[in-house]
Amino acid sequence: MNKPIASAQPSRGPSDHEVRAQIVDAATEYFTRYGYEKTTVSDLAKEIGFSKAYIYKFFDSKQAIGEVICANRLAAIVEAVSGAVSDAHSATEKFRRMFKALLASGSALFFQDRKLYDIAAVAAGSPWPSVAGYEEQIRKLLSDIVLLGRETGEFERKTPLDETVNAIFLVMKPYFSPLLLQYNLDAADEATAQLASLVLRSLAP
CATH class of the missing domain: 1.10.10.60 (Homeodomain-like)
Incomplete structure (x- = not known):
């Protein structure tokens, strides 16, 4: 058969x-x-x-497409920052590198892909979930650095961790937020270096 x-x-x-x-x-x-x-x-x-x-x-919606593009760009910034701090041997150096890498990555996006940067700026103004996730990742990186500094004796331990991280986050935000960075590019390198030093002095035990 x-x-x-x-x-x-x-x-x-x-x-x-x-x-x-x-x-x-x-x-x-x-x-x-x-x-x-x-x-x-x-x-x-x-x-x-x-x-x-x-x-x-x-x-x-168009925003849903923009969300994916924005999330991809912001994820690339977080990856660059994580790579910049990964091999630093102290919390102080990690913080300086983090601030510098955030500014460098955001500035590169602004100058190289201005129209895509504008998506991130629109997203930050709304704000879109991708931006909220981006900011949460920055807070987590900051928290990890502050905790390390407290463990090694580089940073003071009296101020509540959440308060410390939030204050540093607000100081840094004009130099990593896509909505704000475009208005703070003049002398940004010098400003972020000075702010990093100011923050680190405030964290000293």
């Missing part, structure tokens, strides 16, 4: 993940050329060759 011949498997199209990545890549390129605020979902659909309705299957 002959065995039935198995029917051919239907060809598979791109996965949802691949389609989402394609939309994000195209949107990143489009936003780089024309800016986030001037672009509509209809513009993106036309550029990619998808229908507007098809894009809405994967992202419920």
Whole structure:
């Protein structure tokens, strides 16, 4: 008795993940050329060759696409900062490197991809969840550095940790927030070096 011949498997199209990545890549390129605020979902659909309705299957708004792009850019900044502090041997040096790396990474994005920087600025003004996550990661890095400094005797231990971290965060924010940095670029290198020294003096035991 002959065995039935198995029917051919239907060809598979791109996965949802691949389609989402394609939309994000195209949107990143489009936003780089024309800016986030001037672009509509209809513009993106036309550029990619998808229908507007098809894009809405994967992202419920232009902001949702911008969120992914913004999160990717901010994650790259956090990665650069983490790499800069990882091999520093003291809490004092980690703090100086963190502040310097935050400024350098944000400034690079501002000058190299200005239209993408504008997405981050819009996100910070709202604020979008990606920015809230970014700021939380910076707070965590700060908290880890302060705790290390307290353990090694570099920093005082009397002030509550949350109060200390929040105060440092607020001092640093004009130089790492995408919304504020664009207004603080003049003499930012000198300002951040002086502020880092001021903060470190305030942390001394």
